[in-house]
Amino acid sequence: MAKLTREDILKLAQLSKLSLTESEITEFTTDINNILNYVEQLQKVDTKGLVPTSQVTGLVNSTRPDKIIDYGYSPADLLKNVPNVQEQQIKVKRILE
Amino acid sequence: MSDWQAIRSIADDVRSSKLKATDLVEKALGAIKEQAAYDAIITTVEERAKLRAKEIDEKSSNHQDAGRLAGVPFIAKDNFLAFGAETTAGSNILKGFNAPYQATAIERLEAEGAICVAKANLDAFAHGSSTENSDFMVTKNPHDKTRVAGGSSGGSAAAVSLGMTPFAIGSDTGGSIRLPASFCGCVGYKPTYGLISRSGVVAMASSLDVVGPLAMSVDDVALVTDVMAGQDNLDSTTIERDKMSYDDLSLELKGQKVGLIKEYFDDSLDPMIKQLIQSNIDKLTKAGAEITDVSLPSLPLALAVYYIVCPAEVSSNLGRYDGQRFGYSYPDARTLEESYLQSRSIGFGKEAKRRIMVGSYVLSSGYYDAYYVKAQTVRTKLINEFNEAFGRVDFLIGPTAPMTAFKIGENVDDPLKMYLTDIMTVGVNLAGLPAISLPGGMVDGLPVGLQLMAPQRADRKLLGLAKTVEGLIKC
Numbered sequence: 053m054a055k056l057t058r059e060d061i062l063k064l065a066q067l068s069k070l071s072l073t074e075s076e077i078t079e080f081t082t083d084i085n086n087i088l089n090y091v092e093q094l095q096k097v098d099t100k101g102l103v104p105t106s107q108v109t110g111l112v113n114s115t116r117p118d119k120i121i122d123y124g125y126s127p128a129d130l131l132k133n134v135p136n137v138q139e140q141q142i143k144v145k146r147i148l149e
Numbered sequence: 150m151s152d153w154q155a156i157r158s159i160a161d162d163v164r165s166s167k168l169k170a171t172d173l174v175e176k177a178l179g180a181i182k183e184q185a186a187y188d189a190i191i192t193t194v195e196e197r198a199k200l201r202a203k204e205i206d207e208k209s210s211n212h213q214d215a216g217r218l219a220g221v222p223f224i225a226k227d228n229f230l231a232f233g234a235e236t237t238a239g240s241n242i243l244k245g246f247n248a249p250y251q252a253t254a255i256e257r258l259e260a261e262g263a264i265c266v267a268k269a270n271l272d273a274f275a276h277g278s279s280t281e282n283s284d285f286m287v288t289k290n291p292h293d294k295t296r297v298a299g300g301s302s303g304g305s306a307a308a309v310s311l312g313m314t315p316f317a318i319g320s321d322t323g324g325s326i327r328l329p330a331s332f333c334g335c336v337g338y339k340p341t342y343g344l345i346s347r348s349g350v351v352a353m354a355s356s357l358d359v360v361g362p363l364a365m366s367v368d369d370v371a372l373v374t375d376v377m378a379g380q381d382n383l384d385s386t387t388i389e390r391d392k393m394s395y396d397d398l399s400l401e402l403k404g405q406k407v408g409l410i411k412e413y414f415d416d417s418l419d420p421m422i423k424q425l426i427q428s429n430i431d432k433l434t435k436a437g438a439e440i441t442d443v444s445l446p447s448l449p450l451a452l453a454v455y456y457i458v459c460p461a462e463v464s465s466n467l468g469r470y471d472g473q474r475f476g477y478s479y480p481d482a483r484t485l486e487e488s489y490l491q492s493r494s495i496g497f498g499k500e501a502k503r504r505i506m507v508g509s510y511v512l513s514s515g516y517y518d519a520y521y522v523k524a525q526t527v528r529t530k531l532i533n534e535f536n537e538a539f540g541r542v543d544f545l546i547g548p549t550a551p552m553t554a555f556k557i558g559e560n561v562d563d564p565l566k567m568y569l570t571d572i573m574t575v576g577v578n579l580a581g582l583p584a585i586s587l588p589g590g591m592v593d594g595l596p597v598g599l600q601l602m603a604p605q606r607a608d609r610k611l612l613g614l615a616k617t618v619e620g621l622i623k624c
Contacts, residue, residue, distance in 0.1 A: 056510075061506070064506045064509050064510055064513075065506065067509045067513065068464065068493075068502075068505045068506055068508075068509045069471075069489045069490055069493050070490070070493055070494050070497070070502055070505065070506070071490045071491065071494045072494070072502070076499070076502070079499075080502070080503060080506060083503055083564050083565075084503070084506060084507055084510070086564070086565050087456060087503075087507055087564065087565060087568075088507075088510070090453060090456070090565055091453040091454075091456050091457050091520070091524070093450065093453050094450060094453050094454065094457070094523050094524060094527050095519070095523065097447070097450060097523075097527050097530070099523070099526040099527060099529070099530060102526050102529045102530055102533075103526070103529060104522050104525030104526045104528070104529060105525050105526075105528040105529045105532060105579075106356065106525060107356055107386075108342050108356070108532070108579075108580060108581030108605070109341075109342055109343045109386070109388055109581060109605070111343070111385075111386065111388065114385035114386070116382055121382065123250065125249060125250060129249045129250075130249050132247060132249060133246055133247060133249065133474070133475035133476070134473075134474055134475060135472065135473070135475075135478035136473075136478070142473060142474055144473050144485050144488070145482050145483065145484050145485045145487070145488050146483075146484055146485065147484065147485050147486075148484075
């Protein structure tokens with residue numbers, strides 16, 4: 053039975069790039085344990101000889117000609133939602149302290 | 150409630166200039182304003198809709214073909230990228246996002262003359278069964294304002310049932326079209342996985358997401374499906390569509406083998422709903438259908454599979470919301486790491502965070518095999534059982550949900566209880582099957598959905614059956 057601790061939740065938050073409030077930590081510890089306990093019923097299912105499904109239609113290698121299709125959008129159109137643009141580049145904060 | 154004519158006849162009248170697209174758009178916008186209290190709509194697309202209506206009226210008066218959906222107003226769930234308004238997916242993190250391109254589904258509808266007049270409310274990122282996870286508001290049920298409209302396409306279903314527009318479009322990952330259709334009393338169609346392009350739809354769980362229509366009749370959802378369906382260069386998961394159109398429907402019920410899903414009729418099903426569904430099934434029997442009991446032993450496990458597969462895919466799809474390229478960006482960050490952390494923590498609502506965390510857990514090394522791979526393997530088992538069932542019967546039938554619309558607030562404190570509302574809808578998503586929810590009557594003044602399912606790519610046949618069944622239920 054899954055029993056995630058406060059530390060586990062903090063580790064998961066870090067992996068998920070989330071910073072949680074105290075009340076979120078408490079709430080998620082309960083919620084996520086409940087969810088994991090529910091899904092754990094699958095452990096008992098006999099799946100011998102079966103392969104996992106990752107897609108359902110059986111399509112294989114959908115290809116198209118390697119040709120540029122002009123949809124008529126300018127770089128400015130595509131950059132209009134970027135919070136911080138400089139010379140048609142996306143500007144981000146420094147990586148190192 | 151809805152007083153629109155059949156979509157086909159509206160478009161015919163617009164093409165022959167008997168009706169004006171401008172009047173239809175006015176009517177839709179008027180209805181949206183009048184029923185604002187239901188909180189079905191996040192934003193209207195007024196200016197662009199009026200402009201397009203004018204163009205269509207001009208086309209018609211010049212005797213040019215204005216399309217199969219000429220002048221028909223519609224509402225798109227707000228996770229479809231559309232011009233003329235923001236696309237928020239019901240989330241704070243996408244507030245203010247202006248789509249640089251449109252969803253293929255919307256492009257195809259517009260190419261046939263349909264006009265998008267508004268964007269409908271949803272659970273943020275389509276995570277939910279009631280729209281209570283919307284970062285903005287809760288959509289009220291058209292039949293009882295103290296109850297939910299269902300979700301996640303709750304805004305779309307309420308809008309159609311309230312008669313704001315003749316149809317709406319939504320997305321269905323675990324039941325998000327069928328459940329609200331069932332709760333609000335309209336028709337909701339989830340096509341075969343890949344039948345309609347998802348380009349320009351905010352991704353939730355990519356191995357499950359499909360696009361589909363909601364309307365007041367099977368004829369209407371079939372016509373709209375026909376316009377949207379087919380391969381798309383911008384979505385490599387799209388499948389080849391039937392050569393024949395989906396809106397030319399008829400299916401002789403006599404001799405059709407319909408399987409009653411045994412697992413859906415256990416004690417968790419409300420006895421009043423059970424009785425109503427049974428009375429509908431009796432009508433099918435009388436009309437010549439061969440009804441047999443079918444058991445899918447792994448179907449009760451579908452929800453557990455879903456709540457591993459879905460959060461896993463959610464956690465990677467929501468990775469793109471990093472505050473750098475689009476969406477909310479924390480203004481006071483000093484480093485890139487802080488920008489990521491704060492933008493996501495402030496921008497995402499509780500359910501999105503919960504699913505990202507569960508997804509990170511089931512995909513993390515050490516747990517990947519026990520959770521994710523195991524779930525995908527049980528998924529195979531379920532698919533095999535569906536295939537076996539469809540070796541014996543042509544269709545499957547059951548309720549859409551074990552309950553009618555619940556009270557607003559009733560399930561919000563218990564995420565697991567909320568998840569259980571999808572227990573009858575998630576199975577077909579895991580197998581990629583088409584399924585439809587039809588209004589099956591009322592229990593205590595609230596609509597009940599009847600669900601029909603078919604093998605993959607049998608969309609045309611399923612819509613044919615649905616039309617026949619719709620006729621039987623009405624008489």
